[in-house]
Amino acid sequence: MSNQDVSADNVIATADFHSLFPNTSHSAALVVSSDAIAHFPAIELPMLYAYEQLVLAAIVRTVAPRTVVEFGTGRGSGTFVLAANSPDDASIYTLDLSNDTRGDYTRKILRDNDDVGLAYRPTPEAKKITQLLVPPGKPMHDSLTGLRKKVDFIYVDGDHGYQGVRDDTLAAVELAAPEAILLWHDFYDFPDYIREGHAKRGVFPWLNEFTATSPFGLFHIAGTYFVAGSRAWKEKSPAGTRMRQPGDRPAPFGTRILRQGEA
Numbered sequence: 552m553s554n555q556d557v558s559a560d561n562v563i564a565t566a567d568f569h570s571l572f573p574n575t576s577h578s579a580a581l582v583v584s585s586d587a588i589a590h591f592p593a594i595e596l597p598m599l600y601a602y603e604q605l606v607l608a609a610i611v612r613t614v615a616p617r618t619v620v621e622f623g624t625g626r627g628s629g630t631f632v633l634a635a636n637s638p639d640d641a642s643i644y645t646l647d648l649s650n651d652t653r654g655d656y657t658r659k660i661l662r663d664n665d666d667v668g669l670a671y672r673p674t675p676e677a678k679k680i681t682q683l684l685v686p687p688g689k690p691m692h693d694s695l696t697g698l699r700k701k702v703d704f705i706y707v708d709g710d711h712g713y714q715g716v717r718d719d720t721l722a723a724v725e726l727a728a729p730e731a732i733l734l735w736h737d738f739y740d741f742p743d744y745i746r747e748g749h750a751k752r753g754v755f756p757w758l759n760e761f762t763a764t765s766p767f768g769l770f771h772i773a774g775t776y777f778v779a780g781s782r783a784w785k786e787k788s789p790a791g792t793r794m795r796q797p798g799d800r801p802a803p804f805g806t807r808i809l810r811q812g813e814a
């Protein structure tokens with residue numbers, strides 16, 4: 552089965568970053584985390600590969616959110632990017648699993664360290680960040696309930712199973728301010744992933760389902776595994792739209808995650 556075949560039901564169009572965020576400054580300094588290169592060998596995919604870190608930083612610079620929520624802290628390098636590129640008075644809330652509910656996936660992300668958020672904690676940006684720990688299936692932490700309709704930027708990168716990403720997305724919709732930008736990571740349509748089923752690999756099928764009824768227009772950002780959403784983006788794309796991702800070239804590279812060292 553080719554990559555083309557498995558993505559035939561994709562209805563989320565790919566757009567270049569600058570067409571989605573035309574007001575991005577041409578002279579802004581973007582701040583990213585050194586965590587990936589300090590801890591991951593080049594051949595591995597870090598939490599966010601380099602271009603994705605820049606895209607995340609550029610979106611945050613452009614949106615200039617006062618309030619940010621991140622689902623899925625992990626090591627906290629994405630949280631650092633959110634804090635370092637947002638206005639000085641921004642508040643960043645980042646959720647991860649409570650200690651007793653973490654499994655192998657979290658341990659793998661943390662490299663057998665159980666210190667969620669270790670990449671941002673020693674930095675000055677930490678003062679903008681509030682860490683929230685939740686059990687699976689309870690993304691609306693008590694600290695977030697007062698933020699309904701007030702959050703300017705929401706980054707969904709926690710549980711990538713269908714139910715988990717659906718729960719987080721529905722919480723994100725409740726939290727989103729009218730002009731909010733939503734961003735999801737891990738929008739993979741690799742055949743090996745699709746074959747593992749929705750329960751485990753839920754981002755691609757869930758977002759394709761969500762976009763049909765959602766008030767948010769969704770676009771895959773070219774060259775990344777991000778999908779961005781905004782109520783201001785109305786355009787829908789026809790079934791069969793093909794994504795452009797890193798590694799989107801003939802097999803074997805087009806059929807699995809492109810590791811940093813292969814880019």
Ligand SMILES: C[S@@+](CC[C@H](N)C(=O)[O-])C[C@H]1O[C@@H](n2cnc3c(N)ncnc32)[C@H](O)[C@@H]1O
Nearest residue numbers: 598623624625628629647648657687708709710
């Ligand atoms: C890919 S990592 C996050 C990476 C981070 N956003 C970044 O950009 O560096 C995913 C994290 O989500 C957490 N997670 C998994 N299921 C979750 C859930 N139901 N609620 C909150 N966090 C969850 C995992 O423990 C893991 O630390």
